[in-house]
Amino acid sequence: MIKVIHLPIIIAGTSPILSKYLKKMGVYSKVISFYKTFLGYYGDINLDLDSLSPRERSNKIRNFMSHFLKHDLPKYDIIHIHFLNSLSTGDSFGGWNLSDQLFYDLKIAKDLGKKIVCSAYGSDVQNISKIVYYQLKFQYPHIDLPYPPLNNFSQIKKISALMSYVDVFVTGTTLINHLPYGYYITMPFDVEFYDSYASSVDSGRFTILHAPSNSFVKGTRFLDQAIEKLRLKYNNFDYILVKNMPHDKAISYYPGFGVAVDQINYDFGLVALEYMYYGRPVICCFRKEEFQPFDAKYNAPIVSVFNQEELLEVLEKSIRGEILYNKEDLKSYVLENFAASLIASKYKELYEILIDGGKIPQFVNPNWFAQYQRFLNKEPIDKDNYYSKVTDFLLSQKELSLLLVEIQNGFNLASNVELLAKLILAKELLGDHKSASALRNQNASLVASEAFRSHYERAKEIYQKEVPDP
Missing domain, CATH: 3.40.50 (Rossmann fold)
Known part of the structure; x- marks a missing residue:
């Protein structure tokens, strides 16, 4: 055994x-x-x-x-x-x-x-910057x-x-x-569990569901913007934000009349399978180029949107009943690809091969090893200057909260001097002068360098320009 x-x-x-x-x-x-x-x-x-x-x-x-x-x-x-x-x-x-x-x-x-x-x-x-990357592509196509x-x-x-x-x-x-x-x-996907929670709080009205475990990662802000515009034109739908509640209570909202929005990044998760199993169509920003054709997700019956206009358009069509779908097809997709009995059998087979000393046919990622070699050689890991370019862009758009996220993500991957200069400037622009001063004191030698001064002044110039049309 x-x-x-x-x-x-x-x-x-x-x-x-x-x-x-x-x-x-x-x-x-x-x-x-x-x-x-x-x-x-x-x-x-x-x-x-x-x-x-x-x-x-x-x-x-x-x-x-x-x-x-x-x-x-x-x-x-x-x-x-x-x-x-x-x-x-x-x-x-x-x-x-x-x-x-x-x-x-x-x-x-x-x-x-x-x-x-x-x-x-x-x-x-x-790297969470992948989420930022795709959300920026969604926001600025x-x-x-x-x-x-x-x-x-x-x-x-x-x-x-x-x-x-x-x-x-x-x-x-x-x-x-x-x-x-x-x-x-x-x-x-545990079919037995979901069948045992078939009860619903369905009101009979058209509902748009969103259940973010992490609002930033899930792109909740994009959906909120769309909902604001929808409410100016329609009064026959409810927007239900399902969060901070036990799982069994959360899934009681999933059956019923309407659609669900999972993630605005590039993927979909377990909650999308839950929606589909209960017959609710799912909208998300699904980027097939990130997946291999043999992946069960590759041909998922997902309604994909790739910018804010498309999200709003699809939601409007859904409210008007113009998005056609078959509940049984959605459920079948989940059962055929994610049923826990099927997945567990694959793990059992994997365990058996390992115990018997067999060889696992693993995918080898040359891109990862190339990045790792730069890490070992203490070379810049961000060889394409993503962090320099994305932080420039976020400064130009006055997106200071997101700028802070990407600065933190980029430390030790890109130029720490440039990122430190932008971090201190961002703190100052947000009125957090105490943190900015502490950073200056903690990094006194870097702050005194010509490189820091150059990056800091350049960042100020980028921020002070009028917001360009990206």
Whole structure:
């Protein structure tokens, strides 16, 4: 019997779902969960760290890890980590690092001959600048920007450390682009769970649903702008923002009459599958060029929009009943491609190959290794100057909040002097002179350099110009 332990973070309910269906297939599977979150996630072993202080969390994890490594680890064949976190090393929910050596527990597991699988989900491996890049293309369709670096600096270091221990990275095709190598298995959809929550709060009116776990990533601001315009013309729809509520309550809104908007970036997530399973058509900005043709998402029955005008137009057509769809086709798409029983069987097959010493046919990413070589050589990782160009553009558009995001994303990937100059200027423009002064003091030698002064004055000039038409 295969024995697998999933740990330590539950993302979108994935590890408990996998474990549930693996057990049905004769696999001994357990889930360790550090946090239940507001979504109420539970594993077989729960540390319930949510309300503890950082010190209390570290102590509890350390005690648990010590016991687990000594008494429980030896009995497992597969250590399946999620979201690039392990028992000893993680950066979720404030993070924890119990050893000077990253992923110390995985080294112990590897020394014992255990096979290690790592599932990646999104922000754990993907530079969030990719979201910004595609949202800017949505907002300014004619913008000309180079593609951002694949990972941020912290992600590169984590992935580099994990390469010493992980036998296979598992994820969807778009995230394989952000890893050195990977194996494609998509997300599992627990049909039994969704069938058990068939009740609905449907009012009978046309509804536009949006359930953002992260409003910035999901592009909620673009939908809000469209809704404001729609309300000037129509009074026969409701806009329902589903957020900060338990999962079972959230999905009670999903059946019914209307459409849903998932993400305005380049992808769609689990919530889109939930909408479709209940027969609700989904609108998002889905960029097929980011996916391989064999990916289950590639030919998804999604209504794609690529700018604000298209979003507004599609929503208007939906309200007028001009978007045709078949509820059963939407449900069938989910069942045929994401049913948890199907996905769990693929994981079981993967585990069996690893245990038998077989070779996993992983996709190898030469672009990642080229970026990694620049990292090792201490060369600029942002070889195409994405951060210089995007921060120039955001300054020119007076988009200061988004500018701060991209400056932080770019540190250690691009010119830190240029980014520091723009960061201090942005803080000053936002009236945060205390932070700006602190940054000047903390980086006194850089601030005194000619390079800093040049970048700072140039940034001021860009900002002071009239906003151009991009």
